[in-house]
Amino acid sequence: MGALxxxxxxxxxxxxSVFLVTTFFxxxxxxxxxxxxxxxxxxxxxxxxxxxxxxRSYLYPLVFAGFYKVLAxxxxxxxxLLVIGPRILQALLTAYSDYRFYVWTGKKKWSLFLLLTSxxxxxxxxRTLINxxxxxxxxxxxxxxxxxxxxTDFLWLTAICCYIRPTxxxxxxxxxxxxxxxxxxxxxxxxxxxxxxxxLLAGGLCIGVDSYIYGLFTVPPAQFFLYNIYENIGSFxxxxxxxxxxxVGLPTLLGISTLPFLFAVINTxxxxxxxxxxxxxxxxxxxTLAGLSFIExxxxxxxxxxxxxxxxxxxxxxxxxxxxxxxxxxxxxxAAIIAGNAAPGWYFSTVHQKGTLExxxxxxxxxxxxxxxxxxxxxxxFLMPCHSTPFYSHIHQNITMYFVECDPHNDKDYQIFNNDPxxxxxxxxxxxxxxxxxxxxxxxxxxxxxxxxxxxxxxxIERIHHTDYPVSNxxxxxxxxxxxxxxxxxxxxxxxxVASSPSHxxxxxx
Numbered sequence: 001m002g003a004l005x006x007x008x009x010x011x012x013x014x015x016x017s018v019f020l021v022t023t024f025f026x027x028x029x030x031x032x033x034x035x036x037x038x039x040x041x042x043x044x045x046x047x048x049x050x051x052x053x054x055x056r057s058y059l060y061p062l063v064f065a066g067f068y069k070v071l072a073x074x075x076x077x078x079x080x081l082l083v084i085g086p087r088i089l090q091a092l093l094t095a096y097s098d099y100r101f102y103v104w105t106g107k108k109k110w111s112l113f114l115l116l117t118s119x120x121x122x123x124x125x126x127r128t129l130i131n132x133x134x135x136x137x138x139x140x141x142x143x144x145x146x147x148x149x150x151x152t153d154f155l156w157l158t159a160i161c162c163y164i165r166p167t168x169x170x171x172x173x174x175x176x177x178x179x180x181x182x183x184x185x186x187x188x189x190x191x192x193x194x195x196x197x198x199x200l201l202a203g204g205l206c207i208g209v210d211s212y213i214y215g216l217f218t219v220p221p222a223q224f225f226l227y228n229i230y231e232n233i234g235s236f237x238x239x240x241x242x243x244x245x246x247x248v249g250l251p252t253l254l255g256i257s258t259l260p261f262l263f264a265v266i267n268t269x270x271x272x273x274x275x276x277x278x279x280x281x282x283x284x285x286x287x288t289l290a291g292l293s294f295i296e297x298x299x300x301x302x303x304x305x306x307x308x309x310x311x312x313x314x315x316x317x318x319x320x321x322x323x324x325x326x327x328x329x330x331x332x333x334x335a336a337i338i339a340g341n342a343a344p345g346w347y348f349s350t351v352h353q354k355g356t357l358e359x360x361x362x363x364x365x366x367x368x369x370x371x372x373x374x375x376x377x378x379x380x381x382f383l384m385p386c387h388s389t390p391f392y393s394h395i396h397q398n399i400t401m402y403f404v405e406c407d408p409h410n411d412k413d414y415q416i417f418n419n420d421p422x423x424x425x426x427x428x429x430x431x432x433x434x435x436x437x438x439x440x441x442x443x444x445x446x447x448x449x450x451x452x453x454x455x456x457x458x459x460x461i462e463r464i465h466h467t468d469y470p471v472s473n474x475x476x477x478x479x480x481x482x483x484x485x486x487x488x489x490x491x492x493x494x495x496x497x498v499a500s501s502p503s504h505x506x507x508x509x510x
Contacts, residue, residue: 007095010095010099011091013122015088015095020350021122023354023357025129027386028131029127032061032130034082036061038068038393041068042398045392046401049408053227054223058214059209060164062209082393087126088126090136094126098115101308101311101312103143104142105315110314110316110318114315117337117338117341119255119349123348134304134305135305135308138171139308150183150184155195156198158176163202164206165305166221167295171306172284173287174287175284243293244293253304256340261313263317268282268313281309352469356466356478357389359389363480364396370439372434378399378440379401379436382404385472387406389442402428442480443479445476446475457483458482459484460481461480462479464478
């Protein structure tokens with residue numbers, strides 16, 4: 001197949017994933033990209049504590065902000081385009097990085113096969129996650145790495161990766177050391193003439209962009225290190241054992257390809273000097289896993305950066321193995337990989353944790369059309385663990401929306417909510433006047449019995465399936481409640497007739 005045909009295959013698959021992957025993965029897919037872009041362009045939205053602490057770079061959200069700005073100027077800033085457009089942009093970059101992976105691996109059939117059948121990459125490759133961008137840029141940089149040449153242009157993408165995700169340095173440090181060691185030029189010469197100038201120029205440009213938008217001199221990687229490493233603030237979101245990446249993270253990422261990866265690792269170790277590229281990649285993988293394992297908070301997405309390396313090692317091993325193995329065995333093994341990826345790919349992409357995205361569609365319609373008798377717009381309360389759903393990027397109406405915040409610097413409110421949600425509601429949600437009371441409440445079914453008193457003022461209007469395997473404070477279903485307007489107007493008039501007056505100050509707890 002020609003180069004264009006191969007690229008089109010990748011493009012079709014990644015664009016299909018935009019429309020087929022309809023489930024929620026992690027909050028950062030929205031809160032650290034789309035919500036930021038929406039705030040920049042439309043002037044309303046919510047910025048998480050990370051932006052107040054300046055540990056995030058604006059480089060990635062700016063791409064979507066530019067897209068949003070074009071839509072706004074053309075008058076096409078509909079909710080549908082605001083949601084799907086950024087995913088298409090990411091899918092385009094992912095498709096190109098897929099093609100670069102294919103070229104880098106020597107255009108082997110196994111590399112094409114493993115990349116196209118990887119359920120986790122299909123699941124994550126079109127998401128607006130900084131980790132997806134990191135993995136795509138890393139793949140492109142690896143295809144530019146001087147495995148058999150003296151080129152140094154890979155350093156530009158390496159510098160950007162390390163800037164937007166400082167932990168990328170764990171992956172690239174071993175490779176850069178190998179590059180310096182194997183180059184015909186002296187290490188000092190390369191460092192002085194290539195590494196330092198490129199690092200300073202790329203870093204300086206990135207710092208300039210972020211400092212301009214933040215309004216003061218800002219170095220996000222330094223802030224990232226201060227909060228996530230020195231203060232270990234990430235542990236607020238969960239703590240895992242040191243071996244979690246080896247026991248859970250990496251096997252989940254690779255799925256059924258874990259088996260050939262283990263064989264490939266053993267084969268590489270036993271023939272250490274026979275496969276220099278596999279050896280270099282394995283060192284980088286192990287160094288990354290070791291470094292990330294020292295950080296208490298762990299997530300699957302943090303390993304996306306090493307996925308292309310793992311797939312390279314697998315494809316190289318299988319390409320050599322299949323030339324010696326029985327053809328029937330090769331076909332059976334390929335069929336097993338397809339089946340082993342199809343099941344989790346379908347389930348995680350279309351079923352598991354679908355509700356928190358599905359619920360945003362009716363809420364967007366409510367936000368656009370709902371009005372009470374005093375012509376007040378909708379007021380939405382997400383009575384869920386923080387950042388359980390997207391926010392303004394999926395509503396695109398400047399209405400009042402509340403959610404239970406979980407700032408690790410001040411988590412008292414979140415603790416109260418978890419321990420006694422009725423108390424939290426009494427503290428935070430006004431009972432009068434009606435113009436300040438949430439018109440709609442969104443919550444998991446597991447929380448309903450704990451807030452029945454509060455919900456007595458509401459009627460359930462929708463139930464959406466979320467997951468078959470709820471964990472922590474989530475639930476199987478998501479319920480949407482709407483306030484009983486007739487009863488509330490009567491109640492307000494009887495209990496507080498002044499509350500209906502425009503001059504009534506009311507409450508402003510939320």
